[in-house]
Amino acid sequence: MPSYLEFFAGGGMVRAGLGGRWKCQFANDFDPLKVQVYADNWGEKEILEDDIHKVEAEDLGRRADLAWASFPCQDLSTAGNGLGLGQANGGDRTRSGTFWAFIDLMKELKATGRLPRIVVLENVVGLLTINGGEEFKAVVAALDRLGMRAGAVVVDARHFVPQSRQRVFIIAVSKTAKIADALVRDEPHPTWHPDPLVRAVHKLSGKCREQWMWLNLGAAPELKKTLNKIVKSNPVGVDWHPPAETKRLVGMMSDENRKKLAEAKSSGKRVVGTLSLRMRPSNGRTIQRTEVCFRGLAGCLRTPKGGGSRPRVIVVKGASVRTRLLAPAEAAALMGLKSKYRLPDVYEHAFKVIGDGVAVPVVSFLRGKLLTPLLRSIKKSRAADDSKARRVARGSSERKRRGQLELRV
The missing domain is CATH 3.40.50.150 (Vaccinia Virus protein VP39)
Structure with missing residues (x-):
């Protein structure tokens, strides 16, 4: 082995x-x-x-x-x-x-x-x-x-x-x-x-x-498994955001990102995406924006350094829009770990291990x-x-032995 x-x-x-x-x-x-x-x-x-x-x-x-x-x-x-x-x-x-x-x-x-x-x-x-x-x-x-x-x-x-x-x-x-x-x-x-x-x-x-x-x-x-199969309706270790928080996050979107959200709603299907908080220029100043991605992929998981850097997901189905943090078990699945893999109970500790992994x-x-x-x-x-x-060594030994025999003769 x-x-x-x-x-x-x-x-x-x-x-x-x-x-x-x-x-x-x-x-x-x-x-x-x-x-x-x-x-x-x-x-x-x-x-x-x-x-x-x-x-x-x-x-x-x-x-x-x-x-x-x-x-x-x-x-x-x-x-x-x-x-x-x-x-x-x-x-x-x-x-x-x-x-x-x-x-x-x-x-x-x-x-x-x-x-x-x-x-x-x-x-x-x-x-x-x-x-x-x-x-x-x-x-x-x-x-x-x-x-x-x-x-x-x-x-x-x-x-x-x-x-x-x-x-x-x-x-x-x-x-x-x-x-x-x-x-x-x-x-x-x-x-x-x-x-x-x-x-x-x-x-x-x-x-x-x-x-x-x-x-x-x-x-x-x-790739055979999409983000839609990873993100659960009933996650363990995290809660869905209250409606007010989801409304706040949506309100921080640019027109382009609101258009993406509208398209996801109009599909009528369960659509899972990721949310990222980014500092972007706007009218001569820098403001925090919510950016949404519905490509079926999560961004690169990292060790969160603050609340804004925590990975978030958004789940859309018709008019329903729900948001929350990515659950540790979901992050583990995104790293290809089996469900029996044991992570720390503390959210930040779990992501410290996952974010630095292969x-x-x-x-x-x-x-x-x-x-x-x-x-x-x-x-x-x-x-x-x-x-x-070994063959060369044996051959050399055999030649030497024959030479010795010839000398004796």
Whole structure:
């Protein structure tokens, strides 16, 4: 059974996506809330609550097949501060710069012959463009110094669940590993390798570009479940807004958004949408507006920083218009988590875990399309090389024995 190390593990959504055919060997997060949620769902055996800078290579056990690191995105997001990763050896490491602590651990594992066969890094797509692509370039160069060649894909969770959630996944293997031809492409795929990724790759050093892999994920799956099926009429953990609050939210809409609402009413069907509160310019000043979307998709779930940032839904059926907060169980479903997944009872705590997570079906997709086949390809080529080496050694031994016999004759 393949084994893995899970860093910045949060509530264990990577574990949920890798499933029971992969074995978690070690998991780590420094946030007590997330560690508790991880333990509630997966047990306490593998999870270590500590700052990654304090994790020791000895904590990680034998050589694992995979190391997964969903390192913090705050300093790489377009909505963040643009601080980036900081310097690998400097004192200016940012929150996202905990990436360097992960790399330090991988260096220690390499020194003892335990570097995982596959490394996966996950983050927001801002990693590709922030600071002119220099942060992405630094990440790939760090993998290169480990003796690994990289490839990357950008996957939007909307292919699997009704949530728009783009993330970049950088996948690296040893430069000496032989990869099956079916797992790589000669050129980028428009779905998995969008223009920001292609431009970022062009900015890499010549050596890293030469070793780059355009990973092959095949065709994109078709979404089968809409927001209409996720949002319940009788939610748990939240209440429908009083009519006065719904009226207030509708009253904050622009003419364009009121038109969308009118069209939803006129359909006569149950139509589910999302509500967002945004600060918009109006007549020379900035005011708060309610914006509605009826595309059947939720926006990217995040950790709410205030009341206005909490995700809201609107349900329309004829003249009836109801609004409320998105329920934690609905948010969990938008991440592809099973109904038995245990979340904190406190609303803000539940969304802190969900907002920082990885969409489970995306991990499962990558596992099936890339990770398992990559590992199989690496081990198969290694076994073939070992077999060849043994045959060469036997042949050399046989020739030596024959030579000794001839000398005796």
